[in-house]
Amino acid sequence: xxxxxxxxxxxxxxxxxxxxxxxxxxxxxxxxxxxxxxxxxxxxxxxxxxxxxxxxxxxxxxxxxxxxxxxxxxxxxxxxxxxxxxxxxxxxxxxxxxxxxxxxxxxxxxxxxxxxxxxxxxxxxxxxxxxxxxxxxxxxxxxxxxxxxxxxxxxxxxxxxxxxxxxxxxxxxxxxxxxxxxxxxxxxxxxxxxxxxxxxxxxxxxxxxxxxxxxxxxxxxxxxxxxxxxxxxxxxxxxxxxxxxxxxxxxxxxxxxxxxxxxxxxxxxxxxxxxxxxxxxxxxxxxxxxxxxxxxxxxxxxxxxxxxxxxxxxxxx
Amino acid sequence: xxxxxxxxxxxxxxxxxxxxxxxxxxxxxxxxxxxxxxxxxxxxxxxxxxxxxxxxxxxxxxxxxxxxxxxxxxxxxxxxxxxxxxxxxxxxxxxxxxxxxxxxxxxxxxxxxxxxxxxxxxxxxxxxxxxxxxxxxxxxxxxxxxxxxxxxxxxxxxxxxxxxxxxxxxxxxxxxxxxxxxxxxxxxxxxxxxxxxxxxxxxxxxxxxxxxxxxxxxxxxxxxxxxxxxxxxxxxxxxxxxxxxxxxxxxxxxxxxxxxxxxxxxxxxxxxxxxxxxxxxxxxxxxxxxxxxxxxxxxxxxxxxxxxxxxxxxxxxxxxxxxxxxxxxxxxxxxxxxxxxxxxxxxxxxxxxxxxxxxxxxxxxxxxxxxxxxxxxxxxxxxxxxxxxxxxxxxxxxxxxxxxxxxxxxxxxxxxxxxxxxxxxxxxxxxxxxxxxxxxxxxxxxxxxxxxxxxxxxxxxxxxxxxxxxxxxxxxxxxxxxxxxxxxxxxxxxxxxxxxxxxxxxxxxxxxxxxxxxxxxxxxxxxxxxxxxxxxxxxxxxxxxxxxxxxxxxxxxxxxxxxxxxxxxxxxxxxxxxxxxxxxxxxxxxxxxxxxxxxxxxxxxxxxxxxxxxxxxxxxxxxxxxxxxx
Numbered sequence: 001x002x003x004x005x006x007x008x009x010x011x012x013x014x015x016x017x018x019x020x021x022x023x024x025x026x027x028x029x030x031x032x033x034x035x036x037x038x039x040x041x042x043x044x045x046x047x048x049x050x051x052x053x054x055x056x057x058x059x060x061x062x063x064x065x066x067x068x069x070x071x072x073x074x075x076x077x078x079x080x081x082x083x084x085x086x087x088x089x090x091x092x093x094x095x096x097x098x099x100x101x102x103x104x105x106x107x108x109x110x111x112x113x114x115x116x117x118x119x120x121x122x123x124x125x126x127x128x129x130x131x132x133x134x135x136x137x138x139x140x141x142x143x144x145x146x147x148x149x150x151x152x153x154x155x156x157x158x159x160x161x162x163x164x165x166x167x168x169x170x171x172x173x174x175x176x177x178x179x180x181x182x183x184x185x186x187x188x189x190x191x192x193x194x195x196x197x198x199x200x201x202x203x204x205x206x207x208x209x210x211x212x213x214x215x216x217x218x219x220x221x222x223x224x225x226x227x228x229x230x231x232x233x234x235x236x237x238x239x240x241x242x243x244x245x246x247x248x249x250x251x252x253x254x255x256x257x258x259x260x261x262x263x264x265x266x267x268x269x270x271x272x273x274x275x276x277x278x279x280x281x282x283x284x285x286x287x288x289x290x291x292x293x294x295x296x297x298x299x300x301x302x303x304x305x306x307x308x309x310x311x312x313x314x315x316x317x
Numbered sequence: 318x319x320x321x322x323x324x325x326x327x328x329x330x331x332x333x334x335x336x337x338x339x340x341x342x343x344x345x346x347x348x349x350x351x352x353x354x355x356x357x358x359x360x361x362x363x364x365x366x367x368x369x370x371x372x373x374x375x376x377x378x379x380x381x382x383x384x385x386x387x388x389x390x391x392x393x394x395x396x397x398x399x400x401x402x403x404x405x406x407x408x409x410x411x412x413x414x415x416x417x418x419x420x421x422x423x424x425x426x427x428x429x430x431x432x433x434x435x436x437x438x439x440x441x442x443x444x445x446x447x448x449x450x451x452x453x454x455x456x457x458x459x460x461x462x463x464x465x466x467x468x469x470x471x472x473x474x475x476x477x478x479x480x481x482x483x484x485x486x487x488x489x490x491x492x493x494x495x496x497x498x499x500x501x502x503x504x505x506x507x508x509x510x511x512x513x514x515x516x517x518x519x520x521x522x523x524x525x526x527x528x529x530x531x532x533x534x535x536x537x538x539x540x541x542x543x544x545x546x547x548x549x550x551x552x553x554x555x556x557x558x559x560x561x562x563x564x565x566x567x568x569x570x571x572x573x574x575x576x577x578x579x580x581x582x583x584x585x586x587x588x589x590x591x592x593x594x595x596x597x598x599x600x601x602x603x604x605x606x607x608x609x610x611x612x613x614x615x616x617x618x619x620x621x622x623x624x625x626x627x628x629x630x631x632x633x634x635x636x637x638x639x640x641x642x643x644x645x646x647x648x649x650x651x652x653x654x655x656x657x658x659x660x661x662x663x664x665x666x667x668x669x670x671x672x673x674x675x676x677x678x679x680x681x682x683x684x685x686x687x688x689x690x691x692x693x694x695x696x697x698x699x700x701x702x703x704x705x706x707x708x709x710x711x712x713x714x715x716x717x718x719x720x721x722x723x724x725x726x727x728x729x730x731x732x733x734x735x736x737x738x739x740x741x742x743x744x745x746x747x748x749x750x751x752x753x754x755x756x757x758x759x760x761x762x763x764x765x766x767x768x769x770x771x772x773x774x775x776x777x778x779x780x781x782x783x784x785x786x787x788x789x790x791x792x793x794x795x796x797x798x799x800x801x802x803x804x805x806x807x808x809x810x811x812x813x814x815x816x817x818x819x820x821x822x823x824x825x826x827x828x829x830x831x832x833x834x835x836x837x838x839x840x841x842x843x844x845x846x847x848x849x850x851x852x853x854x855x856x857x858x859x860x861x862x863x864x865x866x867x868x869x870x871x872x873x874x875x876x877x878x879x880x881x882x883x884x885x886x887x888x889x890x891x892x893x894x895x896x897x898x899x900x901x902x903x904x905x906x907x908x909x910x911x912x913x914x915x916x917x918x919x920x921x922x923x924x925x926x927x928x929x930x931x932x933x934x935x936x937x938x939x940x941x942x943x944x945x946x947x
Contacts, residue, residue, distance in 0.1 A: 140882035141878075144874055196894060203828075203872060206871060207868060242830065246828055249769075250824070265820075
């Protein structure tokens, strides 16, 4: 079985400008939503209390809300979580009230309203922890970006490093944009997913760049655009299959992982889809516009003709 | 060219064997068990305790599946949950006669069912995180400023005493934040005071400056000393927490330092957070009182008379009663440190106590007036007192340095010092993070994580086998080996498996297949370009390797960043993620090549390899290369 049959190289770069315009628009929209709506940060970042309460029958969410509101909380959220029987309740942290009192009084009130309630999970995070998580998250992002850029610059060339990072940061912003637009909960697990995606979709750019470098060595007559088109065409099958198989795993988490893993898997899904798009169209196009040349890849003075893998070894043009 | 030397196969065989051995314990599941551990710092669990446990079980007619003594605790494995409860009751009755003052903690636990030969080689199942087994997690922040302030406070008192003893006149000592300020009339006294500080207070550094027509000496705690104080405060708080948690009867509590000033407490299986919090936050108190040595008191101590009015009866650690006056001389607040050591003259084991200025003043007065009498040091916990030690006062003790010695072994000195220190928290703590996970949710999370990995794995394997035929089978086997090795390494490291960790496992498999797809596509491409099958396999693997290495390094960079900056659930994810990348390099490249070499490598004139259809654009027709190779 072979899914992808290309008789000749697909001219990916012909539409680079239009596709990148689409990219820029999506990117700007994501930035816009990030600023206008903001991320719906989980309690881990904001501080506060989360309780997951299970009922024997489908839970009466408005009633739960009114019971909690009766305790004097103003900014509370009550939602179903996973199944109809489970609700998740978020309480903001209050000055002067300890976490213990907060969750205990709330649960006691719920228990009084419905004796069938069981406390499945309870979480309290102090405000100082949340602030730290935000800074640590940003530090981790910075380290990933700088680390990958240095590695790519050493292994390939600075133009590739810049192109790959721009392409993949664009994915990250778009994932965040989705989370801002739909107001999905942004938790620590989602942050982990975002960073994992950053590392993973750089792979894609690496595979394509690797092929571009090889093509520069191999096909001396082709110009840069042809070389990029050929590189993408010959790797596209692999790109789609690997992302497909990673996506199978992620899908499996999306279906079987339950509510805890849902947003984690969702972030990965968006990341994987945009990862393909950005490595193929954005990354390669930026590298092209940055002006990669044969001379960047095939170092003058290197024994280029003697590459044992080069089918044209010894050939002169 | 597609042959592996023997040693490479040997490496593969060893890796598989070790992987299988260390993964194995995870499949045996867990059996109900009862765990007996020490409930007090002064009581040790030893083989004698084990005998008592065995006798108690025999008396109750329970036949345990195994009894293991691991140096700190005795674990009794039982076959059913019903027997577990019975055994717990039996052991509890035998070892803990008074439930309000338990010398041992008897707790329900789960123990791996894996056979003893596996445990003997150190193979144990992965440790399940709280989100998978249920329990309580606390993160406590230690108020280090308060610890330093307390130390400065006590040092300023000490300094006042020291200056008075050396008759250095000053016009006022005050504590300003975390520094001590002393005002002197003239430079000569200031220099004298500086000499005293340099001589007696190694922890302080001084700065002097003229202020008006007076001289001000400002003393601060040295940075190195401050660090030591903070470390000690943290350690002491952890010891105190340990002692308190012991009475909760938790089988495997985790008490860990996190960062400079935080303590993480995890109590698997505990559901009653309110009680746990109450116990963590409780303060124990230390009191110094005089022993009632009146004839009535001595009669009561011998058990022949009632306890006289104004006195109380307490038990010493060896259960000997001591009659102690109700009047409290000193409390633990005045005790700044307690360390085990040796008597300077007799070289006997001793405990050295340090009292703050106020404490030492009182202590000097009390000892002067009561030479030859006995003094009792009591530790109150849960509103119940116990006499830690009741030594005879030999002479007046000034200067705040007290030594308790006589009839003590080194271990006893250590334990007493620990008890005295553990009596109170060195610095106040605050709960800044708290998580409770019910046991049913934990079991659900295991099932969810397990299902995600299984279904994802099966679908990928099926797809690979259909799409790449024989090479797909190789890839799937390699992916299975990857999972095996990943679980084995995690078990070996005794890493804690959490739900994000299981997600990372699924993701690792999804990413690991990337390498095999790269290889297989490369091999197909070589075939398409007309290479012979053997050459195609060789070049395919070689060319793919560079790309695989690059892409894994970039993924690893992200993983390491998460490991460094992540905390809690993210770290659990990152550990599995990083190890998964490393094992995938081994299994997807080295191991799968081994399989391919074994299958195709020895065929002399290989005509076709089974890698699915290789489509050739030139001919316009499809050349089927499927079917069994050979």
